[in-house]
Amino acid sequence: MEKRRANTTTKFKKMKESGIPISMITAYDYPSALLAEEAGIDAILVGDSLGNVVLGYESTIPVTIEDMIYHTRSVVRAATSTFVVTDLPFMTYHGSTDMTLRNAARIMQEGLATAVKMEGGLEIIESVQACTRAGIPVMGHIGLTPQSIHQIGGYKIQGKSSEQANRLIEEAKGLEQAGAFAIVLELVTEELAAYITEQLSIPTIGIGAGPRCDGQVLVFHDAMGYGSDIAPKKFVKAYADIGNDIRSGLKQYVAEVKARSFPTQEQAFHMDDVLAAGLYGNQGINKK
Numbered sequence: 001m002e003k004r005r006a007n008t009t010t011k012f013k014k015m016k017e018s019g020i021p022i023s024m025i026t027a028y029d030y031p032s033a034l035l036a037e038e039a040g041i042d043a044i045l046v047g048d049s050l051g052n053v054v055l056g057y058e059s060t061i062p063v064t065i066e067d068m069i070y071h072t073r074s075v076v077r078a079a080t081s082t083f084v085v086t087d088l089p090f091m092t093y094h095g096s097t098d099m100t101l102r103n104a105a106r107i108m109q110e111g112l113a114t115a116v117k118m119e120g121g122l123e124i125i126e127s128v129q130a131c132t133r134a135g136i137p138v139m140g141h142i143g144l145t146p147q148s149i150h151q152i153g154g155y156k157i158q159g160k161s162s163e164q165a166n167r168l169i170e171e172a173k174g175l176e177q178a179g180a181f182a183i184v185l186e187l188v189t190e191e192l193a194a195y196i197t198e199q200l201s202i203p204t205i206g207i208g209a210g211p212r213c214d215g216q217v218l219v220f221h222d223a224m225g226y227g228s229d230i231a232p233k234k235f236v237k238a239y240a241d242i243g244n245d246i247r248s249g250l251k252q253y254v255a256e257v258k259a260r261s262f263p264t265q266e267q268a269f270h271m272d273d274v275l276a277a278g279l280y281g282n283q284g285i286n287k288k
Helices: 009-018 030-038 065-078 097-109 122-133 146-152 162-178 190-199 220-224 242-258 273-283
Strands: 022-026 043-046 083-087 115-117 138-143 182-186 204-207 215-218
Touching: 009 022, 022 220, 030 043, 030 065, 043 065, 065 083, 065 097, 097 115, 097 122, 122 138, 122 162, 138 162, 162 182, 162 190, 182 190, 190 204, 215 220
Parallel strands: 022 043, 022 215, 043 083, 083 115, 115 138, 138 182, 182 204, 204 215
Antiparallel strands: none
């Protein structure tokens, strides 16, 4: 397959201007990132959602900077021609500017990401500005912000009241002014997401925010049905059912091992008869 050129922040802005939707999906390891790149995905998000779908946590809060670096390196090794964005995890960009820059630099230098993503609105403007001034591309994320799930009080649709809507509009404009190159809108009402998209010169990437954003992102495991505990979500469309295929295959493998029908001679290797006789005497080795 011909190697393509990776997208850039400038290319994404041009895609918005031209009305070309941006496709983004999460990936947390080498094989999923390789498949995403082969499929022609525009951007990969190494999301801290790996805490839920890969590490088995109940939320993203326990995810560490080391977790994000480790998984980003795995993704980048596969997706050599894809724009890779990595989440800065919980409380790694809410302290001093020095701390924020140090953690963002680790994602870029050790993880080899193309950009970082931060959740939050006006409270993280200084962190976004510091990173963009230092040459680190930043993707914003407003609406439902999973790192603040305990403060929000659950997975609730955002923008249903005028107060929420006005706050999200202000946050989106603030993030754009701070230098963010794109903003994820999560679980935001379609009407508000469309309005914010129209108001910004930078792309919006929706997840549960309706069809009128500049792009869409889904969690790999949700979109591919990969897992045993994938809960149906209104805003997700499953494009495959990998979980059931894997489960069925594993059950068949267990059954064949128990029945001694695997491996067969097709999967076996043999030594020369003379050598076998030398090792085992006249008994030789039974190849049946």
